[in-house]
Amino acid sequence: MRTVPRSGEDLFALAPVMPVVVLEEAEDAVPLARALVAGGLPGIEVTLRTPAALSGIERIAAEVPEAVVGAGTIVNTEQVEAATEAGARFLVSPGSTPDLLRAMFDTGLPCLPGVATVSEAMALMEWGTTSMKFFPAEAAGGTAFLKSLAGPLPQARLCPTGGITRRNAPDYLALPNVGCVGGSWPVPAALIASGRWEEITGLAREASSLRT
Numbered sequence: 001m002r003t004v005p006r007s008g009e010d011l012f013a014l015a016p017v018m019p020v021v022v023l024e025e026a027e028d029a030v031p032l033a034r035a036l037v038a039g040g041l042p043g044i045e046v047t048l049r050t051p052a053a054l055s056g057i058e059r060i061a062a063e064v065p066e067a068v069v070g071a072g073t074i075v076n077t078e079q080v081e082a083a084t085e086a087g088a089r090f091l092v093s094p095g096s097t098p099d100l101l102r103a104m105f106d107t108g109l110p111c112l113p114g115v116a117t118v119s120e121a122m123a124l125m126e127w128g129t130t131s132m133k134f135f136p137a138e139a140a141g142g143t144a145f146l147k148s149l150a151g152p153l154p155q156a157r158l159c160p161t162g163g164i165t166r167r168n169a170p171d172y173l174a175l176p177n178v179g180c181v182g183g184s185w186p187v188p189a190a191l192i193a194s195g196r197w198e199e200i201t202g203l204a205r206e207a208s209s210l211r212t
């Protein structure tokens with residue numbers, strides 16, 4: 001069944017962890033997505049950091065209807081267009097600039113623009129959104145930053161990413177302003193490169209049971 005996320009909150013509701021994928025080979029996209037879905041992680045962020053990323057998004061969107069594939073590491077307006085054309089169902093950026101935000105929101109897709117400061121979170125709320133990525137989470141203050149942010153900006157809901165591990169993820173997920181966490185730990189490059197899909201399903205299963 002195809003799930004259609006309409007908001008950042010819908011993305012947060014998919015699973016406690018959003019795997020952040022760096023795809024070297026487009027052929028790996030479909031088995032990887034199937035492995036993640038089988039482990040309970042249907043929301044998948046494929047970062048636009050490799051030449052294979054857009055083709056990978058296209059393949060997942062076409063062939064794995066149970067997955068909700070989005071594009072990450074969007075840093076310019078051309079990538080917004082390319083990701084949308086490839087069939088991305090949500091858009092993620094590591095940071096926020098006015099031109100990028102306008103292009104992302106114009107698509108009508110759910111978006112998680114990146115913030116690392118209080119002013120950036122406030123600027124995003126002026127755009128009318130309370131759903132955002134907190135990047136780079138560990139380097140920019142981690143759980144202490146999020147606890148402080150919840151005082152003045154309790155409406156902001158974030159997906160911390162960058163330095164999250166299976167060990168510190170529960171500390172983030174316990175916070176009321178964390179919608180989900182993002183991380184590469186369920187999708188290690190070495191396991192993808194050697195096609196060890198069952199091991200990835202195992203990591204995904206462990207990640208998907210982190211909360212509740």
Ligand SMILES: O=C[C@H](O)COP(=O)(O)O
Pocket residue numbers: 020047161162163164182183184185
């Ligand atoms: O830049 C963000 C990463 O792709 C995800 O962060 P991580 O590798 O620290 O989990």
Ligand SMILES: CC(=O)C(=O)O
Pocket residue numbers: 020045047072073074092093094133135161162182
């Ligand atoms: C940090 C992240 O998720 C991104 O590169 O979009």
